[in-house]
Amino acid sequence: MRELHFNLFLHGCGHHQAAWRHPASAVEQLTDITYYERLAQTAEAGLFDAVFFADGQSVGAPSAGPLWSLEPLTTLAAMARNTTRIGLISTVSTTFHSPFHVARMLASLDHISHGRIGWNVVTSMFDAEAQNHSMDGMPPSDKRYAQAAEFIDVVTALWDSWADDAVLADRNGLFADPTKLYPVDHVGEHFQVAGPLNISRGPQGRPVLFQAGASKAGRNLAARYAEGIYAVAYDQTQGQEYYADLKTRIAGQGRNPATVAIMPGLVTYLGSTEAEARAQQAEIDQLLPATQSLAQLSTFLGQDCSDWDLDMPVPDLPPPAEFAGPQGRYATILRIIETERPTVRQLLGRLAAGGGHCTMVGTPEQVADAIECWFSTGAADGFNLMPPLLPGAIEEFIDRVVPILQRRGLYRTAYTASTLRGHLGLERPSV
């Protein structure tokens, strides 16, 4: 039977840009491994498939708030030792690494975690990241995606370079069967890798591949390789469009679309009443420094917003055709204005938490209803939860929304598998 899947997307003090300013935030603990371990334990108590780390290669604007902190692969290794069932997904970019290192670290993590590792493949975006890795700027998108495909092929070949039964450990004979180690002999446009890998195959055979395909190139990469997809969908309609498009592309690659979980990002604000939930949202929105947020909005809109009244409705904006800047975010802003009629402060809050991702505000029943609706109408197989504030918002979700979904038979009441591949219902690829 089809069941919902949840990942906990871990990000600093939470996904709201002002989360760290909240009195309940853990801003003092961002380099403390126990903070991440406790969050993973919470998600594990909620029977989630996995925790999920984004990643980036530059410092951002640390005056604005924390961006990156502990490095994901080392963090997941530590977390693996204080959790037992939950999957552990790390973003790793294909633009700055040697694929041998990535294949090896992920295989090592798969052994350390007893089969709970996933890899979220990204190609990175910012020149500041490239400039930390001996490049002048980011390669163009088509080149990055071509490199990503070759990178994944190499990593997969390295994972498959030891047969599952290659290790004999025969004290009177051979440690490994040399006929069951396969050279990779890859010579491609971006990489040359002889192989085999220097670590045996992990419990999952291959760590699970995730991808967040948004652009056409991204969608095609996801359709070709991804076993789980982190999607951006502002509302159910957009979710359905994306879901249908991706499942079609997956089938077009000769793969079974039912095996690939599509999990949009989801920001939730919960309250015993809808008004209480809205008050929760307002409380954290209130923490955004107005000058800084308006300056950011000015950039997004290509006009000076510095004298806008925070508690008045957002003024009318020109149609997309008259806006010269990046279209994606502008379209999201127009959509938020059209559907939510927000004040300026509310718009800043929406943009500060999840941006174009779906935001659900309401009682646990209302949020469960909305989740069920997305799930049953082909908009999502589950969600990558983006709690605005950690750990509170995820604890509340697990305490109050998860039991409703369980009662409705939409969500597991116990883990039935011990690997991430198992949680997702994916087969283990043999070699």
Add this chain to the structure above:
Amino acid sequence: MRELHFNLFLHGCGHHQAAWRHPASAVEQLTDITYYERLAQTAEAGLFDAVFFADGQSVGAPSAGPLWSLEPLTTLAAMARNTTRIGLISTVSTTFHSPFHVARMLASLDHISHGRIGWNVVTSMFDAEAQNHSMDGMPPSDKRYAQAAEFIDVVTALWDSWADDAVLADRNGLFADPTKLYPVDHVGEHFQVAGPLNISRGPQGRPVLFQAGASKAGRNLAARYAEGIYAVAYDQTQGQEYYADLKTRIAGQGRNPATVAIMPGLVTYLGSTEAEARAQQAEIDQLLPATQSLAQLSTFLGQDCSDWDLDMPVPDLPPPAEFAGPQGRYATILRIIETERPTVRQLLGRLAAGGGHCTMVGTPEQVADAIECWFSTGAADGFNLMPPLLPGAIEEFIDRVVPILQRRGLYRTAYTASTLRGHLGLERPSV
């Protein structure tokens, strides 16, 4: 007061090539993180400075025995969570990585471990390693060492790119003080790195740098950067020569030689009598497959040894001038023959465990005497212990040799510091 330093050099089932064949070996556990954790806990019970991982980037000949298994950085992250005081040193090569990744992972590990991380800098040696990283073969030694120096400079600059007090975490103000984050702006022959790093400074400021300088270029690199040195010294005379040379080179760099611990590799076989210790050594030597070892010896000596009688003395060998192959190992072999008059099997055993490293065989008192002698005559500040068989040989060393050294006032009876830098008596560099 000057005290001995010990690291436990972790390597598969032990440093003897045949260790994995021993009935007591953990050959089935080489991908089991608890095996490494228990070894680190053992070394911690012995109050060692650190555990130490070598590393390589190719698979070796897995039919001959296990070579590499879990990847060191992910393994140390996990180990950090099940140990509290012992240092954790990983080898990372400067030939295949982007320095930003290395600086970041080591800084992250330093936070995760609360200041217990060390980096053993190597430049790697084998074409098979280069061929896994999109290179045709290894760059020449001078180029590798020039790149290593630049790599270390960049990594150090990245660690220093956040002032110690850069993080404010002021909920009503700034997360970080922008005037205390420093760009790196490195443009060198091998790397371009803008900086700053995307993680704050770790508890040690900079993880501790280790190096194993053997060649002239290696010695100079060690003299310039290393805060601990893993040395190769066959006997005390060679140890003294190396020690004096390195301490002079360190002083020549304007650094204080007393702060840099020189720790030769050390293989020990213990018994209640010397004969019992020799029997222990013979037992494991006996496990070497004769054909394979003689074939390897033929390569080392440049002549066919396949019909040599294992239990007869090694036949006379031509002087170095008449040997056309690599001189270093040949000189070691001549030295072993000259000083130990071994049978062929004994020579194979010596080469199979530690090679040119010092080997001490005897009672705990005898081994403690030898260690004290090296320590007090300027041959060593401590040792990088290379137990022939794990975990047995290190447990025995800690149970039987350590207490003697403690009674003699040569070795700590409790940890007095909580960081690796502290164990080594090194100051924390401020920024």
